[in-house]
Amino acid sequence: MTPTSDVIIIGGGVIGLAIARALARDGLRVTVFERNAQPGGEASWAAAGMLAPQAEADAPGPLFDLCLRSRALYADFVAALWAETGIDAELCPAGTLLLAEEENEVAALQAKLAWQTAAGCHAEWMSPDEVQALEPLLKSAGALYLPDDWQVENRRLTQALVAATMAAQARFVCHCEGLELLVERGRVAGVEMRGERWAAPAVVNAAGSWAARMSPALLRLPARAVRPIRGQMLALRMPLLTRLRHVIRTPRAYLVPRRDGRLIVGATVEDVGYEKQVTAGGVFSLLAGALAVAPALAQAALVETWAGLRPLATDNLPIIGETDIEGLYCATGHYRNGILLTPITAEIARCLVRQLPPPCDIASFSPRRLYEADVLCSEASLPN
Structure with missing residues (x-):
């Protein structure tokens, strides 16, 4: 039958x-x-x-609108799953810092600030001193703070x-x-x-x-x-007193702190077909990007590496x-x-x-x- x-x-x-x-x-x-x-x-x-619809977007448009609409659903979505399964997906509302590593990156971030605030989104410019007061591990030329760009523990x-x-x-x-x-x-x-x-x-x-x-x-x-784009990633572990609290994004890497003490560092962008191998060059580039803005991470333990294939239309x-x-x-x-x-x-x-x-x-x-x-x-x- x-x-x-x-x-x-x-x-x-x-x-x-x-x-x-x-x-x-x-x-x-x-x-x-x-x-x-x-x-x-x-x-x-x-x-x-x-x-992170705001962090990802370069300009307003249909995709940005769709991402904002989905972000607005997330708190109820995660709460419903928790009620149905008893599994907490660890939605974290700490927000995201888009870091300028150098002075020549400030203008692009301030342009993003202008169009996103005009679109009704929450965004705030922070000086280097304000960034360090918020996240003492970081060094920067300033940052765009996006309080509504959250994170969830995807696993x-x-x-x-x-x-x-x-x-x-x-x-x-x-x-x-x-x-x-x-x-x-x-x-x-x-x-x-x-x-x-x-x-x-x-x-x-x-x-x-x-x-x-x-x-x-x-x-x-x-x-x-639709084709696969490889993203290599790794996880570090830092002592409790030296952990980041916000998602940090730079031109070279992003840092995503987890509740269990891991710090996720990503990600390469590689058009290599269906190959999921983690490479020495990929890990090196991720660590270099992370250490450029948070030198103290040199003392962190490297606990995991992996790669995934993201579907790009x-x-x-x-x-x-x-x-x-x-x-x-x-x-x-x-x-x-x-x-x-x-x-x-x-x-x-x-x-x-x-x-x-x-x-x-x-x-x-x-x-x-x-x-x-x-x-x-x-x-x-x-x-x-």
């Missing part, structure tokens, strides 16, 4: 898990297909957990989403390779894997860096519409919406904003699958734009 679901989610990272949880809590029968042995082990696990968030999705009675199928889309009379009928059919009237492609790789017939995306925007096959949706290409955009992407996908109006304008993120722009023949440069 053919297994039947109301919706199939391809990809068990935080995006796919949050979509599955939302739909399962609405009473739909949901099946999540995950390529690894367990969900949440790729970019979601390898991230830093920064909720605990991932664990909470796995537990919440299971509690909502979603089904998981792991070790999935070679999925093929089933289409009947122009609309989705399910998927097939190794000769076994799984019926569903809706399929959501949330496969991250693998979203345009598994099967062209399944994905409805150009082969290079060709035009640097997420891919969220219905494809040209009825019932087939995409939710991928979030790049460095995957953790941040999880709540709003889940709500958008929930509305699309249930044939409800989405909570915001998503025209800029439609999968159809990738065909209209003929991006199959072009490549995007990496965003800063």
Whole structure:
């Protein structure tokens, strides 16, 4: 007998898990297909957990608006997951410091301050002395303080989403390779894997860096519409009295302090395909960036190194919406904003699958734009 679901989610990272949880809590029968042995082990696990629409943005626009909207959902999102699972994702509201290492970097940060305050966002310029008073370990030429750019412990968030999705009675199928889309009379009928059919009237492609790789017939995306960008990262451990309290971002590195005493340092940006190896050069560049603004970190213990693959769309925007096959949706290409955009992407996908109006304008993120722009023949440069 053919297994039947109301919706199939391809990809068990935080995006796919949050979509599955939302739909399962609405009473739909949901099946999540995950390529690894367990969900949440790729970019979601390898991230830093920064909720930083202001720090990431170079100018206002649709992506900035989407990120702000998702950030506003986070406190309730994390609280709901804690209530459902007992897992605290450690949302930290300390804010972010965008550091100028040199005087020649001050003007760009002050320009960001001007347009973001004009857009109604909270931001404040801090002198070098004010920065050091706030974070004694740091040396700088000044900083832009963003009190609303928070962080979450992404690994605990991932664990909470796995537990919440299971509690909502979603089904998981792991070790999935070679999925093929089933289409009947122009609309989705399910998927097939190794000769076994799984019926569903809706399929959501949330496969991250693998979203345009598994099967062209399944994905409805150009082969290079989404590609992996390697980010190498490491974790340090400092004594209690010398720990940072805020997220610190510089042109060369970011530093994210965790409640357990670890300091996450990231991240390289490398277009090297699906290679996840940690390299000596990558670790060296991260440590050099961190020590340039916090020399005391030279005495920290190096406790972990890792690398993850972040899904970058060709035009640097997420891919969220219905494809040209009825019932087939995409939710991928979030790049460095995957953790941040999880709540709003889940709500958008929930509305699309249930044939409800989405909570915001998503025209800029439609999968159809990738065909209209003929991006199959072009490549995007990496965003800063």
